[in-house]
Amino acid sequence: MGNIKRVRYKTKRRQIVGERPGTISIADDALKPIITVYSYNEKELVCADGHDLKVILDQFKKCKDHTHWIQIRGLNDEKLIEDIGTYLKINPLVLEDIVNTHQRPKFDEYDGYFFTVIRQVYYNADNELCNNQFSAIVKPGLIVSFEETHDEHFEAVKARLAGGKGAIRTAGPGYLCYALTDTIIDTYFVLLAHIGDELDAIEDRLYSHADKSIMYDAQQLKRTLIILRRITWPERDKINDILRSENPLITAEVKTFLKDAYDHIIQVMDLIENYKEIAGSVIDLYLSMVSNRMNEIMKVLTIISVIFIPLTFVAGIYGMNFARIDPATNKVMPDNMPELYSPHGYIYTLGGMVLIGIIQVIVFWKKGWFTKL
Incomplete structure (x- = not known):
């Protein structure tokens, strides 16, 4: 198992002090967007790929009686973001939050739609901790999701859409938004399992052949856990706000599943606190051993x-x-x-x-x- 590296942010914050609210300021290192449209109903699933608004409009014309999921991976196209905002009549403040990828998890309601943000936290191939933003606009019969990277994180959701089993094709865009959110929360468990294995390995090294690298590795894990805690607390509050909402896009069926997601995020918070205490105790024990x-x-x-x-x-x-x-x-x-x-x-x-x-x-x-x- 490789050593965990420092936190890696895919994009840097780019904002001019005093600029007009709702201004779309895209980071220099943002990726060009890849658009995939999934149009589905109880009988079929139709997919289309592209790089501009045309693929979206063509899919709308082709599949009029379908629910649409527009997945946009990459944010480096100011015109595309503006065109989507104009076509769907989205508040400019929402568009600003989409491209300003340092938002905390939140849930905002507007006239005819709602906007939600969640953090995607995972280890990449280089064992670096990535902390990226996933945001989504949900309207009747439509969900538009925005991701910073081209990485694929929703294979399981797409497999369920292709299989057509369960409520994923029939419960509306609110349910699909829940499914995407729950998938991201599940990745927190995978991340914490990796951290737990790392802590076990560090403890074994502590008892067998302790050296100063133990303190550095344990401190890096503790820093990762602090980042996760900063993410999960507002995520819990966000899900609680959704459960209290009277928005018609969030049906009683969706709220039932969201209660399960709420339980999951509470479990994640408990694991974070436990592992944080273990990491701190490892550091204290190593310092005590050095002192002895x-x-x-x-x-x-x-x-x-x-x-x-x-x-x-x-x-x-x-x-x-x-x-x-x-x-x-x-x-x-x-x-x-x-x-x-x-x-x-x-x-x-x-x-x-x-x-x-x-x-x-x-x-x-x-x-x-x-x-x-």
């Missing part, structure tokens, strides 16, 4: 120092060389070292120093200073 290891090293050094301090004292005394007899005059000098020229004095001094060291070691051993070194 330093204490053990200081304990060893202290014992060595204590043993050698009296030996150094003895060696210092006999290193002063105050002779008992003056070698030039042969006069006895009082209060000087009488043992300086004693026979075997060097051996006796070394023996005394060794004996002092042995006595200290025995005393320290009985006091338990050598345990768990």
